[in-house]
Amino acid sequence: MASMNPEKVRNVGIVGHGGVGKTTMVERILHNVGLTSRLGSIEEGNTVCDYLEEEVERKCTIAMKLVNFNWKDSRIHFIDHPGYVDFLGEIAASTPLMDGLVIVVDASVGVQVGTDNAVKYADKFNVPRAFFVNKLDRDHTSFMEVVKALQDTYGKHCVPLVVPMGEGASLGGVVNIVTGDASSVPGGDAIKEALVEAVAETDEELTMKYLETLELSPEEFTTGLQNGITTGKIIPIIGGSVSGNIGLGELLDIIAESFPSPLARKVVAKDGNENDVEVKVGVNEPFFAQVFRQVVDPYVGHLTLFRVLSGTLKTDSEFYNVNSNTKERTGKIYLLRGKDQVGVEEVGPGDLAAVTKLKNTRFGDTMAAPGCNVSMPKIELPVSMVKLAISPKSRADEDKIGEALNRLAEEDPTFTHYRDTDTNEHVIRGMGDLQLDILLKRMQRKFKVEAETRVPKVAFRETIKGMCELQGKHKKQTGGHGQYGDVWLRLKPNERGAGYEFVDSIVGGVVPKQYIPHVDKGAQETLLRGVISGNPVVDIIVELYFGSFHAVDSSEMAFKLAARKAIINGVKQAKPCLLEPIMEIAVTVPSEFMGDISGDMNSRRGRLLGMDSVGGGRQVIRALVPEAEILKYSTELRSMTQGRGSYELKFSHYDEVPELVSKEIVAAYEKTRSGEEED
Numbered sequence: 001m002a003s004m005n006p007e008k009v010r011n012v013g014i015v016g017h018g019g020v021g022k023t024t025m026v027e028r029i030l031h032n033v034g035l036t037s038r039l040g041s042i043e044e045g046n047t048v049c050d051y052l053e054e055e056v057e058r059k060c061t062i063a064m065k066l067v068n069f070n071w072k073d074s075r076i077h078f079i080d081h082p083g084y085v086d087f088l089g090e091i092a093a094s095t096p097l098m099d100g101l102v103i104v105v106d107a108s109v110g111v112q113v114g115t116d117n118a119v120k121y122a123d124k125f126n127v128p129r130a131f132f133v134n135k136l137d138r139d140h141t142s143f144m145e146v147v148k149a150l151q152d153t154y155g156k157h158c159v160p161l162v163v164p165m166g167e168g169a170s171l172g173g174v175v176n177i178v179t180g181d182a183s184s185v186p187g188g189d190a191i192k193e194a195l196v197e198a199v200a201e202t203d204e205e206l207t208m209k210y211l212e213t214l215e216l217s218p219e220e221f222t223t224g225l226q227n228g229i230t231t232g233k234i235i236p237i238i239g240g241s242v243s244g245n246i247g248l249g250e251l252l253d254i255i256a257e258s259f260p261s262p263l264a265r266k267v268v269a270k271d272g273n274e275n276d277v278e279v280k281v282g283v284n285e286p287f288f289a290q291v292f293r294q295v296v297d298p299y300v301g302h303l304t305l306f307r308v309l310s311g312t313l314k315t316d317s318e319f320y321n322v323n324s325n326t327k328e329r330t331g332k333i334y335l336l337r338g339k340d341q342v343g344v345e346e347v348g349p350g351d352l353a354a355v356t357k358l359k360n361t362r363f364g365d366t367m368a369a370p371g372c373n374v375s376m377p378k379i380e381l382p383v384s385m386v387k388l389a390i391s392p393k394s395r396a397d398e399d400k401i402g403e404a405l406n407r408l409a410e411e412d413p414t415f416t417h418y419r420d421t422d423t424n425e426h427v428i429r430g431m432g433d434l435q436l437d438i439l440l441k442r443m444q445r446k447f448k449v450e451a452e453t454r455v456p457k458v459a460f461r462e463t464i465k466g467m468c469e470l471q472g473k474h475k476k477q478t479g480g481h482g483q484y485g486d487v488w489l490r491l492k493p494n495e496r497g498a499g500y501e502f503v504d505s506i507v508g509g510v511v512p513k514q515y516i517p518h519v520d521k522g523a524q525e526t527l528l529r530g531v532i533s534g535n536p537v538v539d540i541i542v543e544l545y546f547g548s549f550h551a552v553d554s555s556e557m558a559f560k561l562a563a564r565k566a567i568i569n570g571v572k573q574a575k576p577c578l579l580e581p582i583m584e585i586a587v588t589v590p591s592e593f594m595g596d597i598s599g600d601m602n603s604r605r606g607r608l609l610g611m612d613s614v615g616g617g618r619q620v621i622r623a624l625v626p627e628a629e630i631l632k633y634s635t636e637l638r639s640m641t642q643g644r645g646s647y648e649l650k651f652s653h654y655d656e657v658p659e660l661v662s663k664e665i666v667a668a669y670e671k672t673r674s675g676e677e678e679d
């Protein structure tokens, strides 16, 4: 395996919508090349890739997996990806480092959201690709219909190259239009014509030649096609059936012959000033690689997965982590095949490999030869929008939960957790409900930590709209030493966003100097706890303008309590109201959903800001909407658009809650407080 000629190494991401047959494809190929003695299946839960307990349970992939195998004289690395949109982060993480993609399409459904997402990432990073139209063994499928849909959606440079013989139950095999006999399939000659034209269009010289002679020589055609695929100017469409074992050899041939070699990759890194620096690619160049995944598992240990961009890394050697500015030792280097680890002596350009037990190396880091001072650009991940509040089930869980969540976040960088200081809740955040659900299940299984979740609280605020002046007096005569504090406060609204302000207007020492900071403190503490709804009171000016004291009984505490009394009564008198966070939302949907989505925004108390069309027949709807109305938007948008919508959120400002809504919140708060005494 070691010292493979990098010219012959291919690394390819297998992507596409959920359930189209990606994992089954990888399983079938590993079996065909003789790496597995038994063919596993999704139904039986015994495939090489879907080995996680949660994957077997749900019969779908939830985390990317690596496999590698030899095909003729090439070494091919595959990454099998999840198709479900909650795990889009996996595609985002690996695609920047892939030399090619196979986008699998289900012939019985056609183009889906997962197809679109895959194409979006392929376009973003300019990755050459092929479409594999799967499940042609199923009745009522038509290869040419899917071809048409792909061309209509993604352009005429998507061209059929491997076409089926027969359809549905009578699918008998496939023919490569170029290397096989095109005339043996109906319409084969026309397909070849179209392919020749597409090839001619990839290159000016070929175009000229074609226009003059109306043909290309076989060599011109073959090399033109290969170059076209390598450069992404041609996207071949390959028909087949993974379960019927049809079309896979043809697919692998195309990958081996026409997908680019890692040596052809232009590697652009950044120097310390964020300037682009091209890194030379070659086996004998200094080692240069990037981490795209970590696996943290009590059984397989801590694995760091990386792609070698240039140079060679040997077992038991040292490398330099440019991001953490540390030296690390590799120990053993492994190639992965699902959960199996195969030790190798060295890895080179194009290889996807793993090392264990690194201390200071994280997702996205650049691994390099000592002395290197450039690093790969940060890997951008989709923004996670779904939040849940989490609390440990027991005391024992409480001690372990932070560490467990940290480990989960290491594996899946689209997942984060933090304490929300506004609501005092522990919040987890991810791409979707399914992802969070699975992560919590994994936390329970892997780290034996159990937790409960609920919809997170909205960080409401209180403020006042009116002014008031009032006295707060704290007086108690106990046995010996009494308590005496007396303040007169003026409460006024402050500008929105200006926060709390304390004004000392005491003249003549009616409240002695040493007590004034405690009036301020008492006011602040009371405001923080809230008055009408248990949420902090903000944007308020508290002016201390009069008071009295007692030579013996006055104390710091007594003045604090006096201030507290004045604040509680004062806020209630000064036209209190609630404020809520307003978010700016941008929802991207296919145009046909525009009306539904904007109507729905209105019913969520949203205010439309505008709409713009973006590529691919999509619209972006921008609106301001209260956070309280979109706590479950991810699920709701998904069901409104059959999963074809996405959205981004950012905090905009605080605004007043309409009276009807605020009444409910205040009533709910009072209910929780009935029984508690307020002095």
Ligand SMILES: Nc1nc2c(ncn2[C@@H]2O[C@H](COP(=O)(O)OP(=O)(O)OP(=O)(O)O)[C@@H](O)[C@H]2O)c(=O)[nH]1
Pocket: 016, 017, 018, 019, 020, 021, 022, 023, 024, 025, 042, 043, 059, 060, 061, 062, 081, 082, 083, 084, 134, 135, 136, 137, 138, 240, 241, 242, 243, 244
């Ligand atoms: N009829 C038919 N069924 C297939 C074919 N390929 C896969 N399937 C079935 O499709 C289902 C989904 O297959 P998977 O391999 O799990 O699909 P996937 O693309 O990996 O799905 P995710 O991991 O969820 O993204 C399974 O029940 C497979 O048996 C095929 O060629 N023909």
Ligand SMILES: [Mg+2]
Pocket: 022, 023, 024, 050, 060, 061, 080, 081, 082, 083
């Ligand atoms: Mg899968």
